[in-house]
Amino acid sequence: MPYSEKILQHFEHPQNVGSLDTDDPHVGTGVVGSPACGDMLRLQIRVGDDGRIVEAKFKTFGCGSAIASSSVATEWLKGRTVEEALALKNTDIVEELQLPLVKIHCSVLAEEAIRAAVADLRAKQAGGGS
Amino acid sequence: MSRVYLDNNATTRLDPRVLDAMMPYLTDRFGNAASRSHAFGWEAEEAVEKAREQVAGLIGAESTKEIVWTSGATESNNIVIKGVTSMYAEQGRHVITQRTEHKAVLDPCKFLETQGSSVTVLDVDSGGRIRLEELESAIREDTILVSVMFANNEIGTIQPIAEIGRLCKPRGVLFHTDATQAFGKVPIDVQAMGIDLLSCSGHKIYGPKGVGALFVRRRAPRVRCRPLFHGGGHERGFRSGTLNVPGIVGLGQAAALTGAEMAADAARIGALRDRLWTALRDRIEPITRNGDPQHCLPNTLNLSVHYVEGEGLMMACKDLAFSSGSACTSASLEPSHVLKALGVADDVAPSSIRLSLGRFNTADEVETAIDQITRAVERLRAMSPTYEMALQAGSLQRRTG
Numbered sequence A: 001m002p003y004s005e006k007i008l009q010h011f012e013h014p015q016n017v018g019s020l021d022t023d024d025p026h027v028g029t030g031v032v033g034s035p036a037c038g039d040m041l042r043l044q045i046r047v048g049d050d051g052r053i054v055e056a057k058f059k060t061f062g063c064g065s066a067i068a069s070s071s072v073a074t075e076w077l078k079g080r081t082v083e084e085a086l087a088l089k090n091t092d093i094v095e096e097l098q099l100p101l102v103k104i105h106c107s108v109l110a111e112e113a114i115r116a117a118v119a120d121l122r123a124k125q126a127g128g129g130s
Numbered sequence B: 001m002s003r004v005y006l007d008n009n010a011t012t013r014l015d016p017r018v019l020d021a022m023m024p025y026l027t028d029r030f031g032n033a034a035s036r037s038h039a040f041g042w043e044a045e046e047a048v049e050k051a052r053e054q055v056a057g058l059i060g061a062e063s064t065k066e067i068v069w070t071s072g073a074t075e076s077n078n079i080v081i082k083g084v085t086s087m088y089a090e091q092g093r094h095v096i097t098q099r100t101e102h103k104a105v106l107d108p109c110k111f112l113e114t115q116g117s118s119v120t121v122l123d124v125d126s127g128g129r130i131r132l133e134e135l136e137s138a139i140r141e142d143t144i145l146v147s148v149m150f151a152n153n154e155i156g157t158i159q160p161i162a163e164i165g166r167l168c169k170p171r172g173v174l175f176h177t178d179a180t181q182a183f184g185k186v187p188i189d190v191q192a193m194g195i196d197l198l199s200c201s202g203h204k205i206y207g208p209k210g211v212g213a214l215f216v217r218r219r220a221p222r223v224r225c226r227p228l229f230h231g232g233g234h235e236r237g238f239r240s241g242t243l244n245v246p247g248i249v250g251l252g253q254a255a256a257l258t259g260a261e262m263a264a265d266a267a268r269i270g271a272l273r274d275r276l277w278t279a280l281r282d283r284i285e286p287i288t289r290n291g292d293p294q295h296c297l298p299n300t301l302n303l304s305v306h307y308v309e310g311e312g313l314m315m316a317c318k319d320l321a322f323s324s325g326s327a328c329t330s331a332s333l334e335p336s337h338v339l340k341a342l343g344v345a346d347d348v349a350p351s352s353i354r355l356s357l358g359r360f361n362t363a364d365e366v367e368t369a370i371d372q373i374t375r376a377v378e379r380l381r382a383m384s385p386t387y388e389m390a391l392q393a394g395s396l397q398r399r400t401g
């Protein structure tokens, strides 16, 4: 099955590849999937003092659609509040990338990674600068 | 940049010499090989019989009457597994096969089980070969058929065919081999190897798609088989239906060419495959070769490129065509049953790719492939969380050091 232009663009020029310091209290890290399942995604966000996401990074083990989904998701996160981040739906990614049916799980993974990253951030912040 | 085709175990390009042989039978010589009353029929029949000689010659069959035309190896396998077991049901209902067979054997075997037969599926060693002592002890009073492929399509592993034949023969068990991948690539001798039934296909040997053959032994023993298709009694009742004359001519010509060029092709293609392997091994460690290098088709290279997912790797190699060990097509990824049978770890299987070379690949193409794969792996590893984890854990230094 041929890939959409959008998938190819993000796959060939992925945005926001990289890592943030997991120990930083302003950084939330979400890791979902596993190599045995064929896809593993690590998504990280760093929030500023105003609660907005100033940086989003990812590293992904997976097919082209998984990498493209990660790239799109991190692009969208930048500048948003954490609440806005949680409002992002996998269907938004499906639409943006025109993901075929068999690749929808890649977008689901990206959504789950965002939730996991936010949950990690909130857990850290609730921990009260420990 | 032109595309490089490295998926010859999936299918091959039609050899122009095969097309030349077929062309008359797609045009002027359109007769039905079963038409006995005029020259159109006679010339078609003559062409079909010549092709039978060509295929019989490539596998050492005693008689051209032992070659039955089919639509391909899937059909040949189905005829054997359903038709032989049905014919010999009174003698027993036990069949033995093994885990790395193509679905065209495993699925008919599953079907047999729903019909009351029992099927033993042998395990394989880490290179993909069955253990002969396990086969020997699996053979029972009621065993009628052993079906073990000649060579595997994903990893290229060649089974100990002559030894299996020697186990089956004295026990009166029929021996079928799906030789789709071995046919034309390595020498096959149904006499010396004790093969009673053999499946093969045109499109894996630079012939046309949709045509194949089944070897059915006629002497010592004379193998009987209930047909899947009834209607007209073509092919001595084994397979009714008007013959695909151009396809059969193509398969015959393809068989003759691969027979004549086998040694030279195997040497040249084997050298290209070895170059591909050593270059990739040196450039993109950690990388593992799957299968059994001591018993492998000369053209096949199955690799686990650690920390990179196979489908992503294929996509990153824009100009290359090869296949991945497993397709990430659903939430529950199904890893290759072949790699699983070898014991390849679940978290490594998705990193597997198959490169299969063929007659038309050049040394330049192999260099292109080496460069593209190397660059793609570097790019994808830089994006891979598991690679980063391995680097931090220091496990890569240990591996490469």
Ligand SMILES: Cc1ncc(COP(=O)(O)O)c(C=O)c1O
Binding pocket: B009, B010, B071, B072, B073, B074, B075, B102, B104, B149, B151, B152, B153, B178, B180, B181, B200, B201, B202, B211, B212
């Ligand atoms: C080992 C093996 N058996 C059977 C088949 C099926 O062959 P065909 O396409 O002729 O039905 C293939 C090819 O995919 C194969 O590799």
